[in-house]
Amino acid sequence: MLRRWLDPLPLVAILRGICPDEAAAVGHALAEAGFRVLEVPLNSPQPFESIRRLTQSLGVDYLIGAGTVKTQAEVKEVAAVGGRLIVMPHTDSTLIRAAKKAGMVCVPGVTTPTEAFAAMAAGADGLKLFPAHQVTPEGLKAWSAVLPQALPVLPVGGITPDNMAPWIEAGAQGFGIGAALYAPGVDSAEVALRAHAFAQAFAQARLAISTKSQGHRA
Numbered sequence: 001m002l003r004r005w006l007d008p009l010p011l012v013a014i015l016r017g018i019c020p021d022e023a024a025a026v027g028h029a030l031a032e033a034g035f036r037v038l039e040v041p042l043n044s045p046q047p048f049e050s051i052r053r054l055t056q057s058l059g060v061d062y063l064i065g066a067g068t069v070k071t072q073a074e075v076k077e078v079a080a081v082g083g084r085l086i087v088m089p090h091t092d093s094t095l096i097r098a099a100k101k102a103g104m105v106c107v108p109g110v111t112t113p114t115e116a117f118a119a120m121a122a123g124a125d126g127l128k129l130f131p132a133h134q135v136t137p138e139g140l141k142a143w144s145a146v147l148p149q150a151l152p153v154l155p156v157g158g159i160t161p162d163n164m165a166p167w168i169e170a171g172a173q174g175f176g177i178g179a180a181l182y183a184p185g186v187d188s189a190e191v192a193l194r195a196h197a198f199a200q201a202f203a204q205a206r207l208a209i210s211t212k213s214q215g216h217r218a
């Protein structure tokens with residue numbers, strides 16, 4: 001379920017701290033840059049109203065939902081305002097199953113292979129590698145030898161346009177991007193500039209790695 005949303009651009013916008021009144025403008029800035037997956041962490045001001053406004057503004061062609069989800073009650077509230085994505089900072093099998101039962105896409109946080117396999121067993125659609133620096137690209141490369149290639153693994157935490165390449169080479173299939181993309185006080189025009197920079201950097205990094213790989217096979 002998650003891969004179809006990541007195929008156009010496998011970058012998840014994490015809008016921590018966004019307010020409802022700016023949600024639509026920021027959402028359209030991200031959409032114009034190619035982002036298709038948007039997450040409003042629940043420790044933001046009025047997060048459910050922001051999710052509601054994003055879903056109403058952008059429509060069904062975008063996967064919008066909540067991050068920092070920790071309870072089944074929150075899953076129900078996200079669904080009630082039209083959200084279809086549940087992102088967690090941790091691995092909780094009960095919560096993953098609740099999200100899947102509600103027909104939602106669920107991406108739990110993992111930092112160990114044990115958590116990764118537990119999340120997959122519960123039905124996770126992808127894995128949020130969080131915090132990314134705790135695992136490192138070298139760690140992810142080791143994980144990639146045992147994880148299913150079809151399962152998206154998305155490093156989150158400290159990702160910038162300049163440090164994506166080592167992660168992609170290690171097996172990352174996308175990223176969650178937070179403060180380097182949006183932070184309270186950053187207006188939609190600046191978000192647009194940052195979003196384009198991320199999209200361009202990802203495309204360039206993936207092309208460089210593909211070219212390098214082809215050169216090795218030649």
